[in-house]
Structures are given as C-alpha cells and as structure tokens.
Amino acid sequence: MSQAINPNTSLSVAILSGKGGVGKSNLALNLSYALFRAGHRALLMDFDVGLANVDVLLGLSPEKNLQDLFRPEITAAEVVVPVEPGGFDFLPAASGVPELLEMDDDMREILFQKLNASFADYDYLMLDLGAGISQTVLSVAVMSHVRVLVVTPEPTSLTDTYAVIKVLHTQYGITDFHILVNQVESPADTKATYGRLSAACQHFLGFAPELLGGVRSDPALPDAVRRQIPLMRHAPRSPAAQDILNVAVKLHRIRQSRQEALRNMPVLGKIPQPRK
Template identity: 55%
Template sequence: MINANKTMSLAIMSGKGGVGKTNLSLNLSYALNIGGNSVLLMDCDLGLANLDVLLGISPENNMQDILLSDAKPSDIVIPIEEGRKFDILPAASGVPELVEMDEDMQEMLFSKLTKLVGRYQFLVLDLGAGINGTVLSFAAMTQMRIVVITPEPTSLTDSYALIKVLHSNHNVSDFNIIVNQAANSKEAKDTFDRLNMACEKFLNIRLKNMGFVRYDPSVTEAVRRQIPFLKFAPKSDASRDILNIAVKIQKTRMENMGKLGEKPVMKKFPALAD
C-alpha cells in the first residue's frame, strides 16, 4: 500500500524511437524534483536501457537482479541528486526475456517494488518505444500517460497506432501529448492538432495537450556531456519548456490527491482529472 506521500505513477512512451523520449523522461523527472517532489525514475526500456548512458553512470545491478535473484530494490536504486531524493532504478540491456514480460513476472516485479515506490511522490516510467506487450501493460497500469511525438509524419502515424492499441485492447482513453523538437509554438500546435484530429475522428477520444519542448542545440550538447539539459543549460528554451510541463503535472497530482491514496501504485486506474 502507498504511504502518505500518495505516489503518482506516470508513463512516458512513444510510438517510435528517436523522438527524445528517454531524454524528456530524465529531464521531466529532474524538473519535478527541483519543484520539491521526491521522484523515482524507472528505466522500463527493458531490452535497450539507456538512462544510465545519459547520466554517465555504470550501475553494478539493475532490474534483472530484482526479478532473478534476492536483490532488494533499495539496493538497486541509484541516487542522482544527493539530498533531494531523486533516484533511478536502472534496467538491463540485451536481455530479450525481459522485453516481453508475462503477467506473472510483471506482478512479481511490482509486488517487490511496492514499498520502495511508496516513498516517492512521483514514479516515472520511461517505457520502450512501440507496442510490445510489456509497454502496453505498463502504460495501461499507470495513473497518467504521456506520449512523446515530434513533427515528423512517421512519429504521428506510429503514435496513433500506439494510442489505438491501448484504447482498443486495454480500454485506455486518456492520453497526454508532448511535442518534442518543435521549431516554435505554432509547429507544436499544428502537430498536436493533426494527431488529435485523427484520434477524435477514428477513435472518438480527445487528447490533452501537455505542452511542447523546442528544438535546442543545448540539448544535444548536454547529451554529449551526459548531463540533464535542465542542469547543463537551465535558462535554455528547452529547459523553460520542460519546467512549464512539470508545473502542469504537479498541478494534476495535487488536484487528484483523493484518487491517489491507499491504492497500489500500479493497477488499472480511472482517468485523472484534466
């Protein structure tokens, strides 16, 4: 059960790779943390983990040890910001059996993580790209879902496919959208509108525009230096944009505190309020 922190679980996903999803997951978690929240960022790209690469760290243990040994989750967690309770739970790379986790393995994982995640105000899941079974299951179990898209047509079509499968097969109808690598606010709005129009017309669901992150050279440089761009260039356009999104997410959590209490962190939840 969750303690008084009332943890909010948040899945960040994308229809295709290469849209900056993991980098946004890291920096959004960082933004939530500097906003005064305790955050556990969980690398759920279980076959191609790369959060550790973005941070320049080499974990000795990872999620595989929780599943396949008696390792305690608290021993696997790595603190990112000392004194601010911002931690990551690393995943394993090149372990195919973790990519398609069956229901028993998923249940075992989250039963082992229950006490740990209840210590945080936010549990952020960086999911793998695409529509494999583990991605869909994890996305369906979280309280809030964010789909990261870019203005590229392939990103829109693949994101629509992801939303369609979650809606049709898992009865999920609430999706939040972040447009990444946008040239400006107009391009971001046009990109969101195209995806939202398709979802309204063919799926009869309306997406929520969570905001956008502008294309910013400092993001590329921060990746090279293996530092969150919010820390590397806190006054950059991308940093200001990610902070605006974090404020919206914090507001959503505060407005829904009553729905977050005394429930498992991961289960099929009703939609949170807009």
C-alpha cells in the first residue's frame, strides 16, 4: 500500500454508537460543516452501509456512491459530491447492499487503497457509521485516528455504548475513545452521563474514555432535518449549534496535538485482524 502514505496531516474521525438514532449522522454532518466554516477542508463520508441517509439530510440525490468504488475504473474523487465550494465534500453510501455490511478482506483492501490514495488532501475525514457492531463498523473504527462514541443520557444508550467499547477493546486492544453526549439538558447532564460510562469502563476494562463534549437537546435540530439544511447553516446561533462548534474546536485541538504523528500515517490505517 505505498500510495497509502499521507504526506499531510488528515485526521480521520469515526462517529459510532451502540444504540441507533442517537444523533450520529447529524453530528457528523454539522461537525464537518463547522470545521469547513473554520477554514478546513472536510470530507463527510456516509459509511452507514445499512441505512444510508446523510444524502437526505443534505437534500441531495447523488448518482454514485461507495459501492461504485469497487468498479476498477472509478476513482474515489469521482464519487465525491461537493456540498460547499472550497472544501466541504460528501461521499455517499449505498443502502441495502448486504456485502458492504460484512466486507471481506479483499473488499476492504480495494476500498481503503482507493480512499487513502484520494483523500490525503482533506484536513478532516468524518466517517458516519451505522449503529451497533457490524464487522464494517468495527473495522472502520479501528482504522480511524479518532473514535467518537455518541451517547445519550438514556440508560439503554449507556449500556450499548459500553458494549461497543468492550468489543473494540477485547477484539482489537483499543483503549482510545472519545465520548460525545448528545441530547443533554445541561452541562451537569453531560458530566453525569460521561461519569457513569467512564466509571464502568474503568472498573471493568481498566481504562477510561475521554470526554469530547455535550450537545444540548434542541428543537432547532429536528427543524433543520425537516428542511434538509445542516443545523450550522439553518440556525448557527442555536444552543445545539454552539455546542457542536465547541466540539469542533476540540477536534481541531486533537488534530493539532497529533500533527507530528499524523504526518507519517495513512488517512485510514491498515486492515485490522481481530484477536482470536
């Protein structure tokens, strides 16, 4: 994979969750948008190969998608759709393609060769994953530089998030996770939710994830979804948009702190083999 070496410092960020419907796609979209508005080049990738819907959030009907990348004559750049001129692009997923949910080694190799060869120019690669722990979700999470787990204060979301962390830890030895608490009422809510998750991880797994931030529950978000406009454009001063901006700033700090290490890393790492 010689073309996989990235001369720049792209940061790949996998957005995942245990429970579905917690806000991953909207957070991935609006974080990408916030980073773009701050002057960075961002690629939002819909990697929810079960139920892709970022195209709907953007009001787009793309012609090509992730599945086309398996055709030898198609390059990743041909599949990308510009969302905003000058640096916010989108790579659509394919829905209802079972092979993509449990990609075999050959498929992953083709995909990641193509992605790594084309995407080194982006500052951020935001990967919106499906809920749960399909093999594709686990692989992409392991191959990304940063893993953001979206959790809500609901107990079911907490237990499902813990389950995802446990699988990634036991199967791949990962201890590096960032927690984004969505749909909170207050900073105390964020702290309490993160505290419970962090205590469980520390107690049973021997490490604690980091807190990335909290995003308030805000009617402006479903309103933006209904209008098919990113929240950051529809209501940039809304409480949720402000919180998302703070999270984007934190992601930028993470990228800055890893500049040296990122210089010699591919955008997506090598294909992981789970521990037996």
